[in-house]
Amino acid sequence: MRNFPIFDGHNDVLMSFAPPYSQPIGTFFQRNTDRHFDLPRAKDGHFGGGIFAVFIEDASSMALLQNLNTLSQGEKIEATALDFATAQQATMHMVANFHRIAKLSNGQMKVVRTANELDECLSTGVVAAVLHFEGAEPIGPDLDELEVYYQAGLRSLGVVWSRPTLFGEGVPFMVNHTPDTGPGLTDLGKALVRVCNQLGIVVDLSHLNEKGFWDVARISRVPLVATHSNAYALVPITRNLTNAQLDAIKESGGMVGVNLVTAFLNADASDRTDVAMETIVRHFDYLINRMGIEHVGFGSDFGPIDVPMPDVIQDITGLPKVIDALRQAGYGDSDLRRIAYENWARVLRKTWSM
Template sequence: MAMVDSLPVIDGHNDTLLRLYEASLRQAQVGQDFFVESTEGHIDLPRARRGGLAGGFFAIFPRHPQHAQLLKEHLHISDGAYEVRPLPAVDPIYAQQLTLAVAASLFQLESASQGQIKVVRSVAELRHCLQEGILAIILHFEGAEAIDPHLDALEVFYQAGLRSLGPVWSRPNVFGHGVPFRFPHTPDVGPGLTQAGKDLVRACNRLGVMLDLAHLNEQGFWDVARLSQAPLVSTHSAVHALCPSSRNLTDRQLDAIRASGGIVGLNFDVADLREDAYYDPNTPLSVMIRHLDYLVERLGIDGVGFGSDFDGGITVAQEIQDVAGLPRLLAVLREHGYDESSLRKLTHQNWLRILDQTWRPQG
C-alpha cells in the first residue's frame, strides 16, 4: 500500500467497522464496500491508500438499537448552547451480541482481503504492516458494555485481538459514567468509576490493553489517572480552553496526560473544534491547527497524534472530507511550520511509542 509523502498515518479512532457491519446486513457479502472506492462514509481501502492511512484504532461501538432516535429526543438547543440529556444504558446481552457480530465481520473482512489488511496484536506486527504496506487494524471497544463485571469476557476478547478499550461511551454502564454531550460545559459531570470499573483498569494494565479516556467524565478520568500504571491516552479529543465542550480536555487533564507520558489524538469533528460548536463543514483547517498547536505546546510534540473519529464524528471539515484528504492536512501543517521530524511523530511515531509502553510483548 503506497504511502503518501512516505509518512504513514496511524489514526487514533474511527467507527468504520459498525458502518460496514450495518451495510453488510443489506448485502450478500460482508464488507464488500471496503474494497471498492465509494462516496459512502469516510474510509474504504482505496481511499485509505490514497490518503496514506497505514493503520488505526477501529472501534466496535455497541450503540443502542434506537441510537439516532434517542439522540434526537434527548437533544435540547437554545441560545448558542446544547445539551443531550443523559442517555440510557445499553442492555449488556444485546451489547455483547452486537460486539461479537461486528468482530466476526472484521475477521471475515481480514480473510477476504487477501493479505491487504491485518488485525494486529503486537507492536512488532504493527511495524511489519507499516513496512509492507498492509493496513493495520487495532481492535478497540468504545464502551465496555460487552464485558461482564467479573471480566471473564475481557480475557476472551483479549485472546481474540482486543488491544484498546474505552470503559464507557457518553452514557452510564456497570464500569462508570460517560461524559454527556453539553456545550458550553466542563467534563466534570457525575461520579467516576465504579468498583467494577477500577477492577477493569487494573485488568487492562495486567493484560496490556490500552485504556482510552475519550468519553469518560472528569471524575472517571482522575480515577484512571490514580489507578493506571500505563500512559494516559485520549484517542479522539480536543482542547476545552478553545472549545468548551464537555467532551474536550481541560488544561489540568492535559497536564496529567503529559506527566504520565501519554498522548491525545486530535478529534477532527468540527463541532468539538469551533468556538461556537457549529456543525459547519466549511470550517477552515486553521481551526484544527489551533487545537493542534495548543496540544503540542501543552503536551510536547511527543504527546500528540491524530484521532479523526472518521465514520463516527458528525461533521469533518470539507478541506479534508474523508481519509483521502489526509495529505491536505499534512500539507497545511508543513505550511504552518511543522518540520518532517515533527510530522513523523504526529502521524505515527507517537502512537507506536505509546503502544510500545502499553502492550505486552508477544512471544
C-alpha cells in the same frame, strides 16, 4: 517529499457493517461515499493503520449523534445504558466482521496484536488494524469476556461511551460545561483498569467524565490515552479535555488523538462544515504547545457519514492535507513523523508490553 504512513487513533468504520447500516463487508474494498472510509480511499489518504472501534448503535445513541447540531444551542444530549445481551450479540457480530475484513483483504490489512506487528505493518504498507471497544458493555462483572476478547485481538478499551456502564459514567454532550459531569469509576471499573494494565489493553479516556479520568490516572501504570478528544480551552464541550487533564496525559507519557468532527473543532461547537484548515492546525498547535510534540496524533472519528466532517477534510483522503498544512505552519519532517505515527507506535508499544 516522502509520504508518511498515518496511524489514526479512532475510526468507526465497523459501524457500517452492523445495524442500522448493515452494508455488506465487501463494500469496504470499494470506494463508497456513504462513509468516510474504505480501503481504496484509505490508501489515497496514506493510512498506515488505526484503532477500529466496536461502537454499538441503538436508538438513543443515534438520536444523540444526529442531534450534535443542537449542542451549540446549549442542549444536554444523553444516551441510555445498553443491556448486556444486546451488547454481547452486537459485539460478537462486529468483531467477526473485523476479522472477516482482514481476511478478505488478501494481505492488504492485518489485525495487529503486538507492537512488532504494528511496526512491521507501518514499514511495509500493510494497513494495521487494532481492535477497540468504545464502551465496556459487552464485558460482565467477572471480566471473563475481557480475557476472551483479548484473545480475539482486543487491544484498546473505552470504559464507557457517553452512556453509563457497570464500570463508570460517560460524559453527556454539553457545551460550556467541563467534563466534570458525574461520579467516577465504580469499584468494578477500577478493577477493569487494573486488569487492562495486566493484559496490555489501552484504557481509552475519551468519553469518560472527569472524575472517571482522574480515577484512571491514579490507578493506571501505563501512559494515559484519549484516542479522539480535543482541547476544552478551544472548544468548551464535555467531550474535550481540560488543561489539567492534558497536563496529566503529558506527565504519564501518553497522548491525545485530534478529533476531526466539526463540533469538536468549531469554537461554538456548531456542526458547520466550513471549518478552515487553520482551525484544525490551531488545535494541533494548542495541544503541542501544552503537551509537547510527543503527545499528539490523529483520532479522526471517521465512520458512517452521519457525523459531519470539515469540507476541507471530507473523508480519510483528507489526512495528508492536515500533514501538508502542518508542514506549511512550520513543522519539520521529524515532528510530522511523530504526529503521523511515531507517537501512537510508542504509546501502544509501552502499553502492550507491560
